[in-house]
Amino acid sequence: MNITEPKYPPKIIVTGDLIKSGLYICIPENINKVKIDDKTKDVALFTAENVYNTSSAVPELRIYEVGARDGLQNESKFVPTDIKIELIHKLAAAGIKNIESASFVSPKWVEQMSDGTEVMKNLKRTSGVNYPVLIPNLKGYETAKKCNIEEIAIFPAGSEGFSQKNLNCSVEEGLKRFKLVADQAVKDGIRVRGYVSCVLGCPYDGPISPKTIARITEELFSMGCYEVSLGDTIGVGTAGSVRKLMKEIVAVTTPDKLALHFHDTYGQGLSNLLAGLEFGIKTVDSSISGLGGCPFARGASGNLATEDLVYFLYGLGVNTNVDLVKLVEAGRYISNFLAKPPASKVNLALGDRFKNHEDIIKMAACTV
Ligand SMILES: CC(C)(COP(=O)([O-])OP(=O)([O-])OC[C@H]1O[C@@H](n2cnc3c(N)ncnc32)[C@H](O)[C@@H]1OP(=O)([O-])[O-])[C@@H](O)C(=O)NCCC(=O)NCCSC(=O)C[C@@](C)(O)CC(=O)[O-]
Structure with missing residues (x-):
């Protein structure tokens, strides 16, 4: 992979666990700099603009x-x-x-x-x-x-x-x-x-x-x-x-x-x-x-x-x-x-429209 110097600061650090969890994805065509330790897959450096929270397997916050x-x-x-x-x-x-x-x-x-x-x-x-x-x-x-x-x-x-x-x-x-x-x-x-x-x-x-x-x-x-x-x-x-x-x-x-x-x-x-x-x-x-x-x-x-x-x-x-x-x-x-x-x-928008918490989650995530 060709590694070029990042165009934009700041870089951010994404640890191996987060990469494995699927929390972060990197949009390849936007990559300015990616560096992953091949042995441990432990640390990757991305510019912030390249990293998107996909969240499907995000740990609890x-x-x-x-x-x-x-x-x-x-x-x-x-x-x-x-x-x-x-x-x-x-x-x-x-x-x-x-x-x-x-x-x-x-x-x-x-x-x-x-x-x-x-x-x-x-x-x-x-x-x-x-x-x-x-x-x-x-x-x-x-x-x-x-x-x-x-x-x-x-x-x-x-x-x-x-x-x-x-x-x-x-x-x-x-x-x-x-x-x-x-x-x-x-x-x-x-x-x-x-x-x-x-x-x-x-x-x-x-x-x-x-x-x-x-x-x-x-x-x-x-x-x-x-x-x-x-x-x-x-x-x-x-x-x-x-x-x-x-x-x-x-x-x-x-x-x-x-x-x-x-x-x-x-x-x-x-x-x-x-x-x-x-x-x-x-x-x-x-x-x-x-x-x-x-x-x-x-x-x-x-x-x-x-x-x-x-x-x-x-x-x-x-x-x-x-x-x-x-x-x-x-x-x-x-x-x-x-x-x-x-x-x-x-709070104002939900009003009394929902009696069921699961329905709100589906709407928030637009899950059909
Ligand atoms: C730090 C002090 C006490 C200094 O205040 P002072 O007037 O310099 O203190 P003092 O030691 O000279 O004491 C004056 C009097 O207060 C009494 N006193 C003294 N301490 C206590 C106490 N703990 N409990 C009960 N009484 C107390 C003390 O006994 C004395 O009583 P007197 O002899 O005159 O009868 C005062 O400035 C204070 O209480 N400040 C706190 C202000 C506050 O609560 N601000 C809001 C919270 S911070 C925040 O919201 C930000 C945060 C955390 O949410 C983060 C963010 O939003 O970014």
Whole structure:
């Protein structure tokens, strides 16, 4: 085979397992560069433009639901504890396996999340479901630990401006504080997930260098995080900027340890995700009915909606094991409480037309 230099950056790495799984195909006439280790068939380099997700044999994608935390923290009306808990129960009943359920931040900063202890203590936990909580400092960690938690999330900022507004300290000071939390959690046998926020732009500092995000990501892994979620906090990312970022991040870690967390402010959530999938991302954060935002990030709006994500993934043939009929019901439940329509197009479009989840999957994948 003639190998020519690629015309377009970025290259992406597709591992042997993914090639065998049929996740990726390469359109031969567009190949700019292909290099496969003949012995192991382990690594192929393609330019991103050459790679298409065929998905028929795609492994499951892990959905990490943030509606009960990232979603509700941004609501002006206080959502009572029993409504939060019922939402979490409905999400679990729909088949969601990772549900970020509360945060233990200062109630002076985010009153909406001030009932974290009550939420976590009164939740009926479904076996096999993970209920992580967001932790800003040791004080929050100590409170959360009394609630029988198994996983926490720490959240340094990717930019100075947002760090000051969200955590009242510099990025470096934030990392030091989060290290104290992570050290304690690791000692206690509690899993630690890391977020980096403002990875594709900051409302105060503007564009952020992917190298800065890569450095913070590495630091989070060195603290013991099992996964780092890259947060486009204000939703300014595009498929192009996601590719630039991913190229830098996969130089410091492997894509199976990363999650993507897109706010959908500019309507780019799903196309951004597709750009991430090209790099082999296995975990995606989303929020029921597109709730979400951060009170300290000017201009931030809701997250990529879980209903939209699941429909999109079923269209690709990715089995999420989530029942879309029940998911839509969960979205309606919280939207009705908040007295506003779901910010999920799929939720609105499906309406009450489908009683059977299988019919929705057939439509999403256009299976005759
Ligand atoms: C970090 C702090 C606490 C610093 O806030 P501070 O004011 O600098 O903290 P402090 O240590 O000076 O304490 C001030 C007061 O708060 C209390 N306090 C202090 N900590 C706690 C605690 N854990 N639980 C309960 N109380 C606490 C503390 O005891 C004291 O009480 P006082 O003596 O005045 O009575 C504050 O800035 C904070 O809570 N920030 C969190 C803001 C937040 O929740 N933002 C939204 C989440 S981030 C996000 O949404 C982005 C993400 C993760 O989703 C990713 C993405 O979208 O890209």
